[in-house]
Amino acid sequence: MTDQTSLPPTAMSINRRSTATKLIQTRPDPSMTHVLDLDHVSVSIKGRLILDDVSFWIPKGEFVCLCGPNGAGKSTMLKAIMGIIPATKGTIKLGGEPLTTANLIKIGYVPQRKGFDRDFPARAVDLIVAALRGKWPVRIREDERERARVTLAKIGGERLIDKPLAGLSGGETQRVFLARALINDPSLVILDEPTAGVDARGRGELLELMTSISRSDELAAILVTHNLGAVAQTAERIVYLEHGRVLCWGLPNELLGQASLTAIAFQAQDHHKHAPDEE
């Protein structure tokens, strides 16, 4: 892992865009099955261009890290991928098909801020089965419970199945939300800052777990994070966004090995420490 203090002083004042173009950016093998395709996607909200001509794609089983500073357009990109906001230009395809309500079920999502009321009377199994049914369960059938149990067991959280959500630790909550994201056998999982509010040990375990699931199930995953140290160890590819454009799209070692990008990335990380709110 590159340490910020070891960076040359000039690296902090580089011309970002011109330097980035000089980077080696290894793209995925185009012959691999595309799980997600963004083709010249632009998104404007209230007349303001948030994403500007973004193109990249994710092959089956690849673990991609999406990073960039506040206001880069990461959240907007996630919302566009999940069909919450439409693309103004360009196309987004999931498994080669345009986004529809029917194929959106193939995206599993672990949100950044767990927006639920901690006092909501619910158990882990209720939340997981809600994702399965698309509505909150009144009574859980045996087959649904078994499916929730198997999914939780896959991520080492079987004992959490009947636990009230209110009593879960940060790491346990993440496991339950991860199980929720995996219950519909998705082809793509989106993890929006999954390690926020989780201690160092839990963070490591969670990323390791996600990497292993991604590899064993050939599951494509997008991880949005500012913890670039963790990314270097886990992600197979990095997509770096800035001002709504893809600045870099390549392998972690070739991107983070470049002092220039490391500087940009750590500036972003430092910026987030002071302004944790997402755009």
Added chain:
Amino acid sequence: MHFLLDPFHYTFMQHALIAGVAVSAICAVLGVFVVQRGLAFLADGLSHAAFGGIAIGLYLGASVENAVWIAIPFTAAIAIAIGVVLRRTQLRGDVATGVFFSFSFAVGVLFLGLRTAHDRQISVDALLFGNVLLISSQVMWVVLVVSVVALIVTVALWSRLAYAIFDPELARLSGVPVAILEYLLLTTTAVVVVVAVKTVGVVLVSSFVVIPAASARMIGATLAQTTVIALLIGTLGAVVGLFVSYYLVTSSAATIILVHSACFLTSLIVARLRR
């Protein structure tokens, strides 16, 4: 046995029982969602909107009983306005409700003040505090029909409403029409509150929404359990409260609320003992 059945030989007690149980049941079920959504103050705001609507109806020459038909759209409009403010601004639910609460009550006071000495006399006390024992057969039927329809709608949408209340973002991703459901919850609560005002009065109606739901929330392990417990507390409170008020010759609505409050205290103790 006679002791238990005697009060209900009277027509006014039968009307009170039917209307009281209907209002208590639907208020308790809606209350589970309203309280969970952090809008415990909502019923208070809407009951004052109902007061404003009834006052407009009276000013336009309607009788107290018919003014409800003006109050229903007025209160529903206020509920939608609260929903718009909640969704479009950063204001919290209590602030948004508080603004419309004051506005509606001011409208009510203004329109009551505009009535002349020649207009039909009305009892503001009856409007504010209600009297379930004095409701006519027509009002009882309105209360019953509105409560049953609202209960059917709420039960039919329970699973989607619950998901939307738990986490709107996740529910939206699962295809739940969160915004529509939220407006539907607000307008259903508005209509129920207007007819409840006819039976228990402006001041006391929010207790019927909040207390059974808050009591159930402390002891229910799941939202489904919480809903059933709230329904039981609401309806049992209405029956026991009416019965007690008959023998003690006390205000029926107030006695029902005191029974609900006793249930709240019991839930508090049960929840404490469980820890």
